[in-house]
Amino acid sequence: MAKRKLKGTPEGDVKSRQLAQHTEESTGELLTTNQGLLVNDDQNSLKAGDRGATLLEDFILREKITHFDHERIPERIVHARGSAAHGVFEVYGAAMQKYTKARFLTDPSMKTPVFVRFSTVAGSRGSTDLARDVRGFAVKFYTEEGNFDLVGNNMPVFFIQDAIKFPDLVHAVKPEPDHEMPQAASAHDTFWDFISLMPESAHMIMWLMSDRAIPRSFRMMEGFGVHTFRFVNSKGAGTFVKFHWKPLLGVHSVAWDEAQKISGKDPDFHRRDLWEAIENGAFPEWELGVQLVPEKDEFKYEFDLLDPTKIIPEELVPVQRIGKLTLNRNPDNFFAETEQAAFHPGHIVPGIDFTNDPLLQGRLFSYLDTQLIRLGGPNFHEIPINRPIAPIHNNQRDGFMRQQINKGKTSYHPNSLGGGCPFQAKMADGGFTSYAERIDAKKVRERSRSFFDHFSQATLFYNSQSPAEKAHLADALSFELGKVETVAVRQRMVGILTQIDRTLAAKVADALGLPVPSKPEQPVNHSIPADGDPKKFQPVKVTSSVSSSAALSMANTVKNTVKSRKIAILAADGVNTDSVSAMKSAFIVEGAVPEVIAPKLGMVNNTLPVDKSFLTAASVLYDAVYVPGGAGSVQTLSANADAVHFLNEAYRHCKAIALDEDARPVLDATYFGKDAGAGVLVQKDVRKLAKEFIRAVAQHRFWEREMPRRVPA
Numbered sequence: 001m002a003k004r005k006l007k008g009t010p011e012g013d014v015k016s017r018q019l020a021q022h023t024e025e026s027t028g029e030l031l032t033t034n035q036g037l038l039v040n041d042d043q044n045s046l047k048a049g050d051r052g053a054t055l056l057e058d059f060i061l062r063e064k065i066t067h068f069d070h071e072r073i074p075e076r077i078v079h080a081r082g083s084a085a086h087g088v089f090e091v092y093g094a095a096m097q098k099y100t101k102a103r104f105l106t107d108p109s110m111k112t113p114v115f116v117r118f119s120t121v122a123g124s125r126g127s128t129d130l131a132r133d134v135r136g137f138a139v140k141f142y143t144e145e146g147n148f149d150l151v152g153n154n155m156p157v158f159f160i161q162d163a164i165k166f167p168d169l170v171h172a173v174k175p176e177p178d179h180e181m182p183q184a185a186s187a188h189d190t191f192w193d194f195i196s197l198m199p200e201s202a203h204m205i206m207w208l209m210s211d212r213a214i215p216r217s218f219r220m221m222e223g224f225g226v227h228t229f230r231f232v233n234s235k236g237a238g239t240f241v242k243f244h245w246k247p248l249l250g251v252h253s254v255a256w257d258e259a260q261k262i263s264g265k266d267p268d269f270h271r272r273d274l275w276e277a278i279e280n281g282a283f284p285e286w287e288l289g290v291q292l293v294p295e296k297d298e299f300k301y302e303f304d305l306l307d308p309t310k311i312i313p314e315e316l317v318p319v320q321r322i323g324k325l326t327l328n329r330n331p332d333n334f335f336a337e338t339e340q341a342a343f344h345p346g347h348i349v350p351g352i353d354f355t356n357d358p359l360l361q362g363r364l365f366s367y368l369d370t371q372l373i374r375l376g377g378p379n380f381h382e383i384p385i386n387r388p389i390a391p392i393h394n395n396q397r398d399g400f401m402r403q404q405i406n407k408g409k410t411s412y413h414p415n416s417l418g419g420g421c422p423f424q425a426k427m428a429d430g431g432f433t434s435y436a437e438r439i440d441a442k443k444v445r446e447r448s449r450s451f452f453d454h455f456s457q458a459t460l461f462y463n464s465q466s467p468a469e470k471a472h473l474a475d476a477l478s479f480e481l482g483k484v485e486t487v488a489v490r491q492r493m494v495g496i497l498t499q500i501d502r503t504l505a506a507k508v509a510d511a512l513g514l515p516v517p518s519k520p521e522q523p524v525n526h527s528i529p530a531d532g533d534p535k536k537f538q539p540v541k542v543t544s545s546v547s548s549s550a551a552l553s554m555a556n557t558v559k560n561t562v563k564s565r566k567i568a569i570l571a572a573d574g575v576n577t578d579s580v581s582a583m584k585s586a587f588i589v590e591g592a593v594p595e596v597i598a599p600k601l602g603m604v605n606n607t608l609p610v611d612k613s614f615l616t617a618a619s620v621l622y623d624a625v626y627v628p629g630g631a632g633s634v635q636t637l638s639a640n641a642d643a644v645h646f647l648n649e650a651y652r653h654c655k656a657i658a659l660d661e662d663a664r665p666v667l668d669a670t671y672f673g674k675d676a677g678a679g680v681l682v683q684k685d686v687r688k689l690a691k692e693f694i695r696a697v698a699q700h701r702f703w704e705r706e707m708p709r710r711v712p713a
């Protein structure tokens with residue numbers, strides 16, 4: 001294949017070099033207008049006398065204010081709130097060559113630059129990070145063969161099966177149109193009204209009500225391409241593929257009570273976490289996994305591979321880990337990069353192709369269309385963050401904000417005046433050809449009957465959860481439906497739950513003060529045409545060939561590291577500084593981030609710098625708490641309501657807590673001190689304590705502690 005000339009060298013980060021051409025640094029420079037005129041006075045407008053009216057002539061004032069007036073663009077209709085980072089993707093080996101000709105997935109010598117944006121879905125740009133919501137996980141691979149965007153979520157299925165329902169779904173979940181409430185929340189009538197009438201959403205609702213919807217960090221989430229895509233190899237043969245991202249730090253979440261408090265204490269919690277981890281060199285990493293299904297097995301399973309409300313259980317098709325994504329650089333400018341990044345599932349490269357999943361098919365239209373309004377015209381691909389590293393040559397011309405200066409007379413093909421250029425690329429030279437799928441069908445507006453099982457995988461998900469996860473699911477449903485004011489909607493949802501799990505339905509019904517249905521209620525499927533016979537469209541219940549899947553429970557995730565975890569060290573004057581230093585260094589060696597929190601800022605013992613005071617810190621912003629000994633400090637902290645609350649709350653949220661033996665009076669001042677149980681460690685020898693504490697923090701949470709709840713914290 002002819003090698004394409006890249007702007008930059010193939011080695012290193014070509015994309016960063018490309019971006020660097022568009023960056024600006026003001027350090028040491030003189031102030032100018034946008035026309036390059038040096039500005040002498042940026043403090044005063046031009047006036048008729050020092051107390052007179054401002055003159056229209058003041059072009060410097062007008063330029064500055066006009067630019068300011070136009071500084072906002074429409075936020076994304078969904079996924080408006082997001083944060084992003086640069087990084088690199090490296091494939092482990094050439095094993096995928098059998099299935100795909102995409103070079104970045106088959107050549108282990110390649111380092112493909114990436115830009116990854118994480119997001120919530122429903123909230124506005126300024127909304128809280130910790131909303132109960134799906135998280136977007138959009139990856140732009142700047143490959144040598146053009147951009148490939150894997151625009152996924154942190155949940156492997158979706159609410160609806162057909163893109164025509166997407167505007168309805170989004171209208172239902174967004175703040176209600178009369179009063180624009182609630183912000184960034186699905187706990188309201190219109191969302192659950194819609195969901196209760198859309199039984200196909202049942203599986204996704206299980207994921208959304210699980211703790212996956214309140215991640216501890218973007219860095220601790222899985223990612224999924226959701227749809228079944230198609231790999232195409234150099235012989236033109238296809239293989240179905242599902243994409244997965246597996247975080248090396250494991251999959252972890254916070255508690256719902258904690259999520260709500262974080263939303264108040266630090267609405268930027270996930271954004272800050274991502275930014276700080278990268279600044280501290282704790283680069284987030286994921287492995288790219290693929291599930292491959294040969295074309296001959298298209299109809300082998302009890303679910304349809306084209307149905308985006310279904311997973312392929314890993315027990316049926318294992319996930320092969322084929323490469324690694326590392327995020328290693330924060331953007332220089334949020335607007336220029338993160339806000340202007342334009343993702344599109346239709347951005348593919350040779351070796352990857354679509355399937356007929358009707359949700360994917362609709363997306364292929366929507367993403368390009370939305371960029372035209374959001375970024376203002378057809379030249380958004382020229383914005384530096386969106387530019388491929390592969391060169392662009394075509395006959396598309398002009399339009400708002402055109403950057404490229406196309407030389408020559410011809411902007412049409414065929415031409416002879418321009419020597420016939422640009423030429424079409426032969427397949428051997430990497431020219432893209434669509435997968436030649438055989439189609440022989442009637443043109444119909446219909447849903448395949450193979451899409452009619454809405455519940456078996458919802459049940460599979462529920463059955464795969466740990467006891468704590470099941471309890472959280474029931475609590476989440478009770479909370480969300482408890483916020484719904486229309487009783488009929490709550491009732492309908494309980495009916496749907498009876499199809500998934502009777503105990504779950506009974507628990508939720510009880511919390512809502514509703515009668516527990518005596519038998520499963522058959523929901524009505526509203527996805528039917530106006531003159532369709534509802535009986536012909538009833539959801540069907542299929543028995544899943546897998547009854548429980550380990551990969552679906554976060555209880556089975558990796559728990560072997562404290563890298564980048566935040567540890568609160570509570571201290572006051574008189575603290576044992578040797579203990580503090582020993583604990584600090586033990587955690588720093590492991591890549592964690594210990595911070596000293598004291599009644600006030602400044603120094604403790606005149607030597608130990610305080611990172612935060614109880615006023616600016618909160619237990620919900622930390623993964624674990626350590627209380628060192630030292631008589632004065634112990635006395636102050638045990639009498640300090642903020643310190644005691646800090647511990648009570650950390651305990652309530654099931655976090656690891658460690659104390660020096662002589663700090664026991666602080667423990668005694670808490671509500672749990674008398675019978676602390678799992679994850680609360682007290683030790684005389686600080687080095688031993690540090691070892692045990694590190695192991696405990698790696699466990700993430702001790703959910704078994706959740707009951708009984710004796711303090712509201």
Ligand code: HDD
Pocket residue numbers: 076077078079082117118119135136137138151152153157158162163164166225226227308341342343359362363366367368370371
């Ligand atoms: Fe979408 C944004 C993921 C279905 C229409 N979507 C968007 C983003 C992510 C997803 C991660 C944010 C990209 C970024 O960071 O800029 N969307 C998904 C997934 C879906 C899905 C995983 C189902 C499997 N989306 C979906 C459908 C439609 C859209 C069915 C329309 C028919 N999505 C959009 C959009 C957005 C978008 C309106 C808003 C901003 C944007 O595209 O650039 O076009």
